[in-house]
Amino acid sequence: MIIQLDQIKDHGMTCQYRLVPHDFPDATAWEESGGFKLHEPISIEVTLNRIAGLIEVKGRITTTIDSSCGRCLKDFTFDLDESFDLTFTNEPLTIHDDGVDVEEGVELSAEDLGLISFVGDSIDLTEAIGEQFFLALPVRPLCSVECRGLCPFCGIDLNEKKCDCAPPDFANKFSALKNIKIN
Ligand SMILES: [Zn+2]
Numbered sequence: 001m002i003i004q005l006d007q008i009k010d011h012g013m014t015c016q017y018r019l020v021p022h023d024f025p026d027a028t029a030w031e032e033s034g035g036f037k038l039h040e041p042i043s044i045e046v047t048l049n050r051i052a053g054l055i056e057v058k059g060r061i062t063t064t065i066d067s068s069c070g071r072c073l074k075d076f077t078f079d080l081d082e083s084f085d086l087t088f089t090n091e092p093l094t095i096h097d098d099g100v101d102v103e104e105g106v107e108l109s110a111e112d113l114g115l116i117s118f119v120g121d122s123i124d125l126t127e128a129i130g131e132q133f134f135l136a137l138p139v140r141p142l143c144s145v146e147c148r149g150l151c152p153f154c155g156i157d158l159n160e161k162k163c164d165c166a167p168p169d170f171a172n173k174f175s176a177l178k179n180i181k182i183n
């Protein structure tokens with residue numbers, strides 16, 4: 001995903017890619033994320049624009065992923081659809097303080113300003129987009145936000161059946177506290 005800057009015209013430029021997680025430099029992040037399987041390659045669409053000395057990248061990542069629910073453990077499939085904005089710069093950035101006693105400007109790095117720095121006349125989007133993809137993966141995938149999960153006592157799937165296991169009894173816990181004597 002290397003873009004030559006002179007390819008970016010005044011009206012911007014759009015590129016499309018289809019990748020797998022191992023195309024990204026940090027493929028171990030995919031292995032460690034565990035439990036996810038891709039149904040299809042990851043579709044990436046990016047639009048690049050030059051704005052002053054900056055390269056603005058607007059992108060969208062979509063794919064379909066197989067996973068298992070963090071509550072009921074059932075396998076399910078979900079669509080990942082994530083938009084992102086990135087800004088690249090190759091200019092050194094110096095913010096000047098207009099205060100009378102301040103003589104020196106404060107130098108901020110590109111990273112301090114949320115920008116991604118690059119050198120030369122091309123930018124490589126691979127690492128930054130890989131990061132966006134791994135960030136978009138759910139930490140605890142759920143088959144549905146309403147998933148009731150498994151009963152912690154008998155283990156049945158509470159989406160399908162009810163059980164007679166006792167719910168945690170707060171009233172009893174409080175009555176037990178009443179009997180504690182503090183000297
Ligand atoms: Zn579930």
Ligand SMILES: [Zn+2]
Binds near residue numbers: 151153156164
């Ligand atoms: Zn139960």
